[in-house]
Amino acid sequence: MMKTDKGMSIIVKTVTRISVWLIILYGIYIIVHGHLTPGGGFGGGVVIALAFLNVMLAYGKEFTEKWLNFQLLHDIESSSVTVFLVVGILGISLGGAFLANFLSKGDLFELYSAGVIPVFNILIGIKVGISLFLVVWLLAGINPEEEDE
Numbered sequence: 001m002m003k004t005d006k007g008m009s010i011i012v013k014t015v016t017r018i019s020v021w022l023i024i025l026y027g028i029y030i031i032v033h034g035h036l037t038p039g040g041g042f043g044g045g046v047v048i049a050l051a052f053l054n055v056m057l058a059y060g061k062e063f064t065e066k067w068l069n070f071q072l073l074h075d076i077e078s079s080s081v082t083v084f085l086v087v088g089i090l091g092i093s094l095g096g097a098f099l100a101n102f103l104s105k106g107d108l109f110e111l112y113s114a115g116v117i118p119v120f121n122i123l124i125g126i127k128v129g130i131s132l133f134l135v136v137w138l139l140a141g142i143n144p145e146e147e148d149e
Contacts, residue, residue, distance in 0.1 A: 006060030016058035023051035031125035035114035041124025048129035053136055061140055073130050080126040087119055 007013060027047035034040030056064040091100035101115035112118070 006062055008058050012058050016054055020051050020055055023054065024048055027051065027125070027129065031121050032111070032118065034121040034125075035117045036109065036111070041121040042128050044121070045125040045128025045130075046132060048125065049132035049136070052129075052133040056137065056140065061137070064137070070134075073134065077127060077130040077134075080123045080130075084120065084123045084127075087116060087123070091116070 027044045029044075030039035030047055031041055031044030034044065052064070052068070055067065059067070088099045091102055092098050094100070094102035099116075099120075101117075103115040103119075105115050106113040
């Protein structure tokens with residue numbers, strides 16, 4: 001007898017269950033090392049959004065709604081913008097200009113070597129990752145054959 005589970009086959013679901021965490025880890029790596037290598041907040045955020053999209057494609061939209069806490073995602077996304085503005089205002093008060101560097105620059109080519117740029121990369125990565133996934137998730141719920149009258 002065939003099951004009527006949403007999503008794809010058990011093989012795709014198993015591979016997704018294993019690979020989604022590796023994809024998220026790679027997105028975090030791109031964000032954190034963005035000031036040293038090509039990448040940064042936007043690129044890493046896109047990779048993280050694609051990891052969540054992978055879950056949605058493999059398991060279906062209903063499972064993704066249960067798996068993710070969308071209110072928490074909304075709160076984190078809103079908080080990232082607020083913290084970005086707070087760091088920018090700290091740049092005004094401590095560095096003399098909006099988004100000015102007020103942290104020490106550290107040692108060249110080390111992970112902590114760019115002042116506030118890694119902080120901005122992390123905040124942008126959070127914002128882009130959550131926003132892009134939510135846009136795709138909302139577009140997945142639109143049925144073009146339904147017409148509102």
